[in-house]
Amino acid sequence: MSTTTQQPVVTLKDKHFIVSIPSAVIQQRVAELGQQINRDYAGKKPLIVGVLTGAAMFTVDLFKQFEIECELTFIRVSSYNGGLSSSGHVSSVIGLKEQIEGRHVLVVEDIVDTGETAVHLMKELGSKNPASLKLATALFKPVALKHEVTPDYVGFEVAPDFLVGYGLDYDGLGRNLNDIYVLKP
Numbered sequence: 209m210s211t212t213t214q215q216p217v218v219t220l221k222d223k224h225f226i227v228s229i230p231s232a233v234i235q236q237r238v239a240e241l242g243q244q245i246n247r248d249y250a251g252k253k254p255l256i257v258g259v260l261t262g263a264a265m266f267t268v269d270l271f272k273q274f275e276i277e278c279e280l281t282f283i284r285v286s287s288y289n290g291g292l293s294s295s296g297h298v299s300s301v302i303g304l305k306e307q308i309e310g311r312h313v314l315v316v317e318d319i320v321d322t323g324e325t326a327v328h329l330m331k332e333l334g335s336k337n338p339a340s341l342k343l344a345t346a347l348f349k350p351v352a353l354k355h356e357v358t359p360d361y362v363g364f365e366v367a368p369d370f371l372v373g374y375g376l377d378y379d380g381l382g383r384n385l386n387d388i389y390v391l392k393p
């Protein structure tokens with residue numbers, strides 16, 4: 209049985225992408241992060257909060273590494289044109305059913321690009337008085353960052369290029385790719 213789905217080039221709609229981070233490299237890094245989180249959260253019974261849709265794959269892979277007592281839930285971030293903020297773009301958390309007050313909360317994101325989504329998300333969850341609130345992200349584009357947010361656990365720091373795969377999409381497509389691909393220049 210083949211264990212790799214890697215194709216060197218994929219085409220999604222009109223765009224061509226080439227492999228940037230192979231699945232085996234991603235899985236190795238996820239295992240390392242999992243061990244780190246196992247140590248950091250021992251005895252804390254964290255609530256893991258995955259952000260749909262993009263972080264679904266990373267959240268599940270990471271969650272499977274945990275040997276600690278922990279819970280899992282998923283939320284969405286709704287983006288809409290607030291019309292009042294300078295960016296005209298406001299995010300708010302939807303779908304959180306758990307009480308997070310007094311709990312150790314670890315948010316899991318697919319990517320922190322400008323940081324706008326993460327900054328709103330962390331602010332909103334932080335206002336509910338969790339015991340601690342940290343952010344894990346599969347990918348981080350430090351050069352693109354425009355907001356004050358520092359991810360606590362980072363899979364890979366990447367250049368500010370457009371990526372697909374491992375949950376990330378181009379116009380809805382490509383989330384199912386096991387490798388991470390970069391837009392061909």
Ligand code: IMP
Nearest residue numbers: 320321322323324325369370371376377
């Ligand atoms: P932000 O700019 O940090 O708020 O990122 C917002 C969202 O943009 C992320 O959650 C992703 O859904 C999307 N995004 C950012 N960079 C990429 C990329 O390289 N590929 C696909 N989606 C991206």
Ligand code: MG
Nearest residue numbers: 262263318319
């Ligand atoms: Mg996202």
